[in-house]
Amino acid sequence: MSLIVLGTVALDNIKTSSGMKKDLLGGSAAHFSMSARLFTIVHLVGIIGADFPKRHIQFLRKKGIDLTSLTVGNEKSFRWTGEYKKGDYNNAITLATELGVLLNYTPEIAHHQRNLDNVFLANIDPDVQMKLLELMGKPKLIGLDSMNLWIEHKRQSLFKLMKKVDLFVANDGEACAITKESNLVKAAKALRKMGPKLIVVKKGEHGVLFYSDNFMFSFPAYPVDHVVDPTGAGDTFAGGLMGYLTKTKKINDKNLRKAVLYATTLASFNVEGFGMAKTAPLTMAKVNERMKELVKFIAI
Amino acid sequence: MSLIVLGTVALDNIKTSSGMKKDLLGGSAAHFSMSARLFTIVHLVGIIGADFPKRHIQFLRKKGIDLTSLTVGNEKSFRWTGEYKKGDYNNAITLATELGVLLNYTPEIAHHQRNLDNVFLANIDPDVQMKLLELMGKPKLIGLDSMNLWIEHKRQSLFKLMKKVDLFVANDGEACAITKESNLVKAAKALRKMGPKLIVVKKGEHGVLFYSDNFMFSFPAYPVDHVVDPTGAGDTFAGGLMGYLTKTKKINDKNLRKAVLYATTLASFNVEGFGMAKTAPLTMAKVNERMKELVKFIAI
Numbered sequence: 001m002s003l004i005v006l007g008t009v010a011l012d013n014i015k016t017s018s019g020m021k022k023d024l025l026g027g028s029a030a031h032f033s034m035s036a037r038l039f040t041i042v043h044l045v046g047i048i049g050a051d052f053p054k055r056h057i058q059f060l061r062k063k064g065i066d067l068t069s070l071t072v073g074n075e076k077s078f079r080w081t082g083e084y085k086k087g088d089y090n091n092a093i094t095l096a097t098e099l100g101v102l103l104n105y106t107p108e109i110a111h112h113q114r115n116l117d118n119v120f121l122a123n124i125d126p127d128v129q130m131k132l133l134e135l136m137g138k139p140k141l142i143g144l145d146s147m148n149l150w151i152e153h154k155r156q157s158l159f160k161l162m163k164k165v166d167l168f169v170a171n172d173g174e175a176c177a178i179t180k181e182s183n184l185v186k187a188a189k190a191l192r193k194m195g196p197k198l199i200v201v202k203k204g205e206h207g208v209l210f211y212s213d214n215f216m217f218s219f220p221a222y223p224v225d226h227v228v229d230p231t232g233a234g235d236t237f238a239g240g241l242m243g244y245l246t247k248t249k250k251i252n253d254k255n256l257r258k259a260v261l262y263a264t265t266l267a268s269f270n271v272e273g274f275g276m277a278k279t280a281p282l283t284m285a286k287v288n289e290r291m292k293e294l295v296k297f298i299a300i
Numbered sequence: 301m302s303l304i305v306l307g308t309v310a311l312d313n314i315k316t317s318s319g320m321k322k323d324l325l326g327g328s329a330a331h332f333s334m335s336a337r338l339f340t341i342v343h344l345v346g347i348i349g350a351d352f353p354k355r356h357i358q359f360l361r362k363k364g365i366d367l368t369s370l371t372v373g374n375e376k377s378f379r380w381t382g383e384y385k386k387g388d389y390n391n392a393i394t395l396a397t398e399l400g401v402l403l404n405y406t407p408e409i410a411h412h413q414r415n416l417d418n419v420f421l422a423n424i425d426p427d428v429q430m431k432l433l434e435l436m437g438k439p440k441l442i443g444l445d446s447m448n449l450w451i452e453h454k455r456q457s458l459f460k461l462m463k464k465v466d467l468f469v470a471n472d473g474e475a476c477a478i479t480k481e482s483n484l485v486k487a488a489k490a491l492r493k494m495g496p497k498l499i500v501v502k503k504g505e506h507g508v509l510f511y512s513d514n515f516m517f518s519f520p521a522y523p524v525d526h527v528v529d530p531t532g533a534g535d536t537f538a539g540g541l542m543g544y545l546t547k548t549k550k551i552n553d554k555n556l557r558k559a560v561l562y563a564t565t566l567a568s569f570n571v572e573g574f575g576m577a578k579t580a581p582l583t584m585a586k587v588n589e590r591m592k593e594l595v596k597f598i599a600i
Binding site for chain 2: 086087088182183184185186189203205206207209215216217218219220223224225226227257261295296297298299300
């Protein structure tokens, strides 16, 4: 089984109560890959500018991520500058977005990548996400993430896309914004009716709710007592989820619960450092060690 | 093992998006008792006015709650009028509080009640809570709940009391307000340092975090998709917690997890109806049935 992800590869400037960092390797596809690579080879589809630091690219390559379809565009690299206020890590405050290469991006993939099994459409313009889907053969599992910007400004494109995917990942605010429900269980049910069979609602520090026709479950988050930078936590979560599902192959209740546990564990590392400081050095041994702690924490 | 609770017995006027109800039987000790009576005989300590409806008293008595120390005062009964905005059930908006009999209340108990094993100080003025404690012999387990009003206006009384109790129950907002921490894990650790060995932080629809020196755990809430009225959910939770701990006697990791599961289950019934509409008719069979669903929902 194999996994391909489309999303952004960015330069992030981030300010939190722990400090400020510039030119961090970031973006939805990069964070996703850094997490999913622990379970499988990840093919990354995205675009950077010629100004993108070589060290970031070498870094991704050294982690075993396939960069065949990481295009270099003519514009500047995509940049995000954001801030989190102390104690409010669920709400990123965007200070600046420089789209650069993303402005006219059309995803391209190598011929041999068309038949990869599992696809994840990480956060990027839903029209771009649709274009990747059109390039793919018959994926076994398609996952989708989005964000408030697209929910607000590209609602119809997003809704069209939702009909074509199997798994939808949203945070609580997004789930409520899409469905106009305030109750998360109702929101999850409403998302299911929009297309995807598997609904994952992330609640940040409060954990996650999974919904499908046949079963639902919920886990708390791993208890992190010092959040440094939550940027990419959702992508890291999705990387663990799709990574494990790609490795385990069979999608059922038991495996989905385990995939969500891995996703939760990986996201907990992500928030403990700026950018990929805590996820990049991870080995499966370290992940499994923390997952054991998580299991002890939430066992009945 | 036996259980005594001090708290308010109130007449509630409540408005939610599901409607408006007047003169409901409410109050912290009443909701607590309605939940804990499923596990043990509960001795209720509190005060009502002569205007308190007889039907409410008969109702509590019929449920097997010991009303020996429910005093009738000369003032009017305590009344609370409040509202919840749709989708924001974690924040009660107080429209009116008529203290009445609570203004000069000093708890009194019968001689034979002094040696009851377990004590719960449900939400009421911390000076009044302290007075009950002074009347008791040597309880095996003392639990305490409070609210923002006392955290703000009777901080020193509350802190003094916290040194004398074993178990402290707070919602997330209260835990942060007491400790001035924004991270719940840090807040729980800080509460532990203030005295109580067992810390229970309730997060409403997001479930609960338990903290002690030797172990911690967290469970999501039971997924309720139609919240009618959350008034008393915290007291109902505490009643299930203390009720089960009174029944099971031994306080350890396993029993605390089970007590929190019962507490979570009972609170989920509470929010599904106005006042005690859904908790009063409960039998242990019905509680166990939903608890099985909860276990399935949160199992790893």
